[in-house]
Amino acid sequence: MNDSNGLGFYLPGAMLLVAAGLKAPALYRNPRDELLRSVVTLLVLATAVFGFTAIPTLVAVNRFTGIPNAAAPVVFSLLTAFSGANIVLxxxxxxxxxxxxxxxxxxxxxxxxxxxxIVAINVLFALGNAPVERLRDLDTYYASTPYIREMILLYLAAHTTAAVTMTLLCRRWAREVHGALRAGLLLIAFGYVLNLLYDIAKFSAIGARWAGGDWDFLSIGIAPALASVSALLIATGFVLPLVSQHVTGQWEMWRRYFRLRPLSRELRGATRHSIHLAGGPWTPIEIRLTQRESDIHDGILTVSPYLHADVRERALEEELAAGRSTDEAVAVADAAALASAVVLWSRAQGAREGAVAKAASPVLTSPNSPSGLVRMSRALATSATVRSCRQSAVLQSSSTP
Structure with missing residues (x-):
């Protein structure tokens, strides 16, 4: 898998770097968020693992330092750091x-x-002697070399410990959760099962060298492929639930935004835009939704002097008698009172009349919650009771001199 041009490692590394870049603005805004910081650290380390295990990078590090195999402790240190970052996350x-x-x-x-x-790995490399550059089979070539041998075994032991720990932690937690989080944990667990197979392949190849055999194909061919797929699965497993949560949150906000459209249109003439947040087609949905809800509340406040509790009560009684649930009946009653108030307010504005006396207490209850606003908006668009109250208000205003 570790091809000479390194594309098999650079491409997934680039994907992970992009994922880290997408998370960077959120970390900049919330630098004390430990979970977010751990996610970005993991993605950066995963990118570094892919980047530094590619053959061209190994060659470049060795040439830059002037030390044969100097890339080995760098790669082992990154793999160890990546494993530790996984457990911390x-x-x-x-x-x-x-x-x-x-x-x-x-x-x-x-x-x-x-x-x-990591310190021990680098100290052991400094104490050892590895004069012949080995880009693909360092583990087996130096399997019996003092200090280099211990460095290799230490990194494999740490890697195996992390793999067993992560597999157990993820499998246990996956039993308690559902959805994208469970899928992510299972991906991580499967990735670490591949890590264990990687370690088994490496240990087997080294053991064969000690016994005088040659199983280098396990270390040179199979182990790198397992490591590459494993790192990609693990990083994807961590990112998947976070992306899913973000997408779900964005979808819910867009859905609420569009479901509030009937209510926004009803109050368009009465809205004074107490705040101005939305600023063009690239405005985030969070700001769009805040602007729409603010405008709705502003419009309700404007027409509030024309809200009549008796209109609401009559509509509520009709809806409850028709078998509506309490929440739906309240939403329809509030929408009916609001539709009537908008008609009366519009007539007063056309006749340049002053506002009637303000209600002594709030008439509507649905605007007190986001879900109530959505139900009220739906009632404005679909309820026959609301249409009836609106028509009655039109007739009343046209017959009043």
């Missing part, structure tokens, strides 16, 4: 607010152990 991902201190303690411990292993 799982700790932070699966913990609740009440586990904050315990999570921070475990995260610090994992980080310290990871750093200790």
């Amino acid at each position: 799982i700790f932070r991902w699966s913990s609740g607010p009440e586990d904050g201190e315990r999570t921070r303690r475990l995260s610090r411990l994992c980080t310290m152990v990871t750093l200790a292993v």
